[in-house]
Amino acid sequence: MSKKINKNALYGNKFLNIDESELVLDGINVKNLIEKYNTPSFVFLQKKIEDNIKKINDCFSSVFPNSQGFYSTKANYLPEIISVVKNQNFGSEIVGLPELKILKKIEFSFEKVIAGGPYLPNDFLTEIIKNQVKYLVIYDLDDIIRVQEIIQKFGEYKQDILIRIQSQKYTGRLGVVLNELNLKKLKKIFDMCPNLQYRGILAHRGTQLNSIDDYMDNFQLIIENAIKIKKSIGWDTSILNIGGGFPNADSFKKKQLITILEKFKEKLIENNLDSYSIFYEPGRFIVGDTGFALASVIKYDPTHKTAFLDIGNNYIPKFMKSSLRFYNISKIFEAPNKPIDFMGNIPSDQDILVKNYNFTPSIQTGDYILIANVGAYALSWSIRFPYPNPSIILIESDQIKEIHSRNSPNDFSIH
Numbered sequence: 001m002s003k004k005i006n007k008n009a010l011y012g013n014k015f016l017n018i019d020e021s022e023l024v025l026d027g028i029n030v031k032n033l034i035e036k037y038n039t040p041s042f043v044f045l046q047k048k049i050e051d052n053i054k055k056i057n058d059c060f061s062s063v064f065p066n067s068q069g070f071y072s073t074k075a076n077y078l079p080e081i082i083s084v085v086k087n088q089n090f091g092s093e094i095v096g097l098p099e100l101k102i103l104k105k106i107e108f109s110f111e112k113v114i115a116g117g118p119y120l121p122n123d124f125l126t127e128i129i130k131n132q133v134k135y136l137v138i139y140d141l142d143d144i145i146r147v148q149e150i151i152q153k154f155g156e157y158k159q160d161i162l163i164r165i166q167s168q169k170y171t172g173r174l175g176v177v178l179n180e181l182n183l184k185k186l187k188k189i190f191d192m193c194p195n196l197q198y199r200g201i202l203a204h205r206g207t208q209l210n211s212i213d214d215y216m217d218n219f220q221l222i223i224e225n226a227i228k229i230k231k232s233i234g235w236d237t238s239i240l241n242i243g244g245g246f247p248n249a250d251s252f253k254k255k256q257l258i259t260i261l262e263k264f265k266e267k268l269i270e271n272n273l274d275s276y277s278i279f280y281e282p283g284r285f286i287v288g289d290t291g292f293a294l295a296s297v298i299k300y301d302p303t304h305k306t307a308f309l310d311i312g313n314n315y316i317p318k319f320m321k322s323s324l325r326f327y328n329i330s331k332i333f334e335a336p337n338k339p340i341d342f343m344g345n346i347p348s349d350q351d352i353l354v355k356n357y358n359f360t361p362s363i364q365t366g367d368y369i370l371i372a373n374v375g376a377y378a379l380s381w382s383i384r385f386p387y388p389n390p391s392i393i394l395i396e397s398d399q400i401k402e403i404h405s406r407n408s409p410n411d412f413s414i415h
């Protein structure tokens with residue numbers, strides 16, 4: 001497999017190119033990958049993950065020297081993907097025990113980990129405490145006492161706590177509203193919990209945030225709540241965690257992000273908030289455009305202008321909220337000007353991947369298709385329809401590694 005990098009990036013992704021009439025991913029001919037691994041398969045690009053981490057890190061550290069990033073592993077919790085993040089010295093954010101176990105297995109430093117969420121069963125809390133996971137985010141004030149009770153079993157240890165603030169979006173339900181009553185309750189609970197230390201607040205607004213207003217509303221919420229906590233109970237907030245929600249790395253220019261962060265900084269200065277650390281938890285930004293699915297057209301129905309693929313919502317679920325891009329690997333030079341529908345392989349009329357997508361007019365059964373932007377939330381939200389798993393391949397800087405074989409009887413997350 002030749003490794004030649006071409007400068008013509010397709011749709012801004014510099015790792016997806018056409019080279020000598022062939023589609024290539026980080027210099028690897030996609031047809032050769034299909035020959036070796038067949039379809040359906042997922043391919044992830046290590047260098048793109050590294051690039052994305054560097055990009056977001058550069059933006060944040062240029063505006064906030066005191067900032068720290070945590071990859072939201074629920075976006076893609078394959079151990080090999082998290083290992084790439086680890087090697088970049090980036091932090092990680094987890095919501096459940098399986099992720100914590102993966103971090104432990106790959107020796108991720110728990111000093112750089114934020115755990116927490118709306119569902120904190122005792123076994124998860126116990127492992128958080130046993131492994132001294134640095135930060136714990138609480139979504140429900142009643143969970144705080146449970147944390148204290150578990151800590152007491154493990155001796156002297158102080159746990160840093162962040163409180164998730166409920167977003168003001170009309171759909172916002174997760175987290176705490178810091179009204180007078182809850183502020184009093186917060187103080188009272190912390191007085192009863194000598195092993196807990198209040199460190200800061202988290203406000204996460206949603207995913208694929210593209211408008212500057214979404215970011216500014218989130219920042220405003222964080223600032224207002226930090227001020228409220230200071231005024232009402234006299235605590236200093238040292239960590240302002242803005243959560244995730246950034247779009248794919250390639251669709252967000254560095255300049256755009258820096259402008260948003262600078263506006264945030266101005267607001268902080270206006271409000272005399274200057275001794276803080278900024279935390280951020282990107283998921284999609286880190287992995288969204290690093291993942292590709294390789295598929296075959298199992299049937300093309302010209303009457304309905306519909307292509308059925310050998311992968312569907314079982315592995316590319318609607319919940320992932322990605323803008324999928326389709327390329328005909330077999331006819332890469334044909335102009336994509338015929339609107340067709342892509343269906344998956346689940347025996348249900350609901351398994352629609354996209355409708356009226358402009359594609360190559362001569363598409364036929366047996367063509368190979370590449371689907372871009374499936375790096376985030378595809379595997380996480382996947383449903384276990386009784387078909388074999390896809391193969392999963394990681395293109396590292398100097399080798400191609402099969403992370404998961406289609407022939408393996410195991411779930412892709414347990415290997």
Ligand SMILES: Cc1ncc(COP(=O)(O)O)c(C=O)c1O
Pocket residue numbers: 072075093204206207208243244245246281282283284285376
């Ligand atoms: C608290 C929190 N942080 C980070 C993320 C990651 O979001 P995204 O992948 O959109 O960056 C989520 C996603 O739901 C979240 O709830």
